[in-house]
Amino acid sequence: MRRTDVPFFSIVTVVKDDAAGLIRTRESLWTQSWRDFEWLCADGGSTDGTADLLAGWAGELAWWRSGPDGGPFAAMNETAARARGRYLLFLNGGDRLAGPEVLAAVAAQALGHGCPGLLYGDTLEDPGDGRPRLRPARDVRHAWYGMPAHHCALFYRCDIVAGLAYPAGYRIAADYAYTLAALARVPDPRHLRMVVAEFAPGGLSRRHPALGRREQDRIRRDLLGMGPVSRSAIMAMQHLSSGLRRLAPATYACIRFRNTRQG
Numbered sequence: 085m086r087r088t089d090v091p092f093f094s095i096v097t098v099v100k101d102d103a104a105g106l107i108r109t110r111e112s113l114w115t116q117s118w119r120d121f122e123w124l125c126a127d128g129g130s131t132d133g134t135a136d137l138l139a140g141w142a143g144e145l146a147w148w149r150s151g152p153d154g155g156p157f158a159a160m161n162e163t164a165a166r167a168r169g170r171y172l173l174f175l176n177g178g179d180r181l182a183g184p185e186v187l188a189a190v191a192a193q194a195l196g197h198g199c200p201g202l203l204y205g206d207t208l209e210d211p212g213d214g215r216p217r218l219r220p221a222r223d224v225r226h227a228w229y230g231m232p233a234h235h236c237a238l239f240y241r242c243d244i245v246a247g248l249a250y251p252a253g254y255r256i257a258a259d260y261a262y263t264l265a266a267l268a269r270v271p272d273p274r275h276l277r278m279v280v281a282e283f284a285p286g287g288l289s290r291r292h293p294a295l296g297r298r299e300q301d302r303i304r305r306d307l308l309g310m311g312p313v314s315r316s317a318i319m320a321m322q323h324l325s326s327g328l329r330r331l332a333p334a335t336y337a338c339i340r341f342r343n344t345r346q347g
Contacts, residue, residue, distance in 0.1 A: 092191055093121035094146075094169030094242065098159040099177025100128035103137055105284055110141065112180035118188035122146035124166055126159040134177075157250035157258040164245075170199065171239045174259075178284025179236040182208060186280055190239060193276055201270035203239040204232055205280035209341070212333050216282055217341035224273045227264060228308060229318060230300060235259050236281035244269050256292055257299035264307050293326050 099106050127134050127150035135150035147166045153159045208216040221233035245266050250258040304310040
């Protein structure tokens with residue numbers, strides 16, 4: 085195991101009123117065989133005991149705070165600004181690493197390939213029936229369609245994202261804008277081809293899919309310079325996908341997910 089004064093990973097967690105989810109996130113971190121990481125956590129002023137948990141874990145945390153904030157993306161910006169590691173991972177409350185060897189495997193691939201500017205992997209996700217399935221990452225060359233992977237499976241090299249922030253103008257899709265901006269700086273993104281994390285269901289993008297699609301459309305226009313015809317076609321594909329997920333979840337799961345984990 086590698087250990088230096090500068091941690092290899094900075095793991096940022098934002099949470100609000102999800103003490104049970106935060107406990108799962110912590111357990112997935114402290115069972116890791118690779119312990120060269122720091123954990124930073126921002127709680128948005130929870131009233132369910134989350135702040136008490138964080139106070140009790142203060143010795144494990146490189147930084148934490150609890151109090152009202154400007155929402156999850158503002159909290160991510162605030163917390164990431166304090167990160168000291170080589171790679172930055174946003175593992176939100178309820179998300180968890182997929183197994184005790186995940187960080188060791190990611191570090192090995194990073195070090196073995198010259199520390200690429202972005203590492204991204206696959207996730208497990210519950211499509212709604214209580215059975216987590218493998219959701220493979222998309223190739224970053226198709227990032228025009230949407231996020232290549234869930235936020236909990238994206239490792240940004242910290243010097244690459246220095247000066248970047250989640251833009252305040254988006255409630256849902258700020259992570260998409262942030263990732264596109266990072267990709268514009270990365271000549272060598274690497275797909276890890278392994279399951280990195282289990283994504284916690286019930287986030288803002290699932291609760292407000294139409295708003296998320298509209299925000300992504302603005303991002304494609306402003307960051308990618310896409311014209312109205314291309315953007316309309318993508319919006320139509322996303323609308324169909326969302327409708328299939330809502331009206332025929334079993335069919336959607338067969339198309340988008342796999343039933344077995346990757347090694």
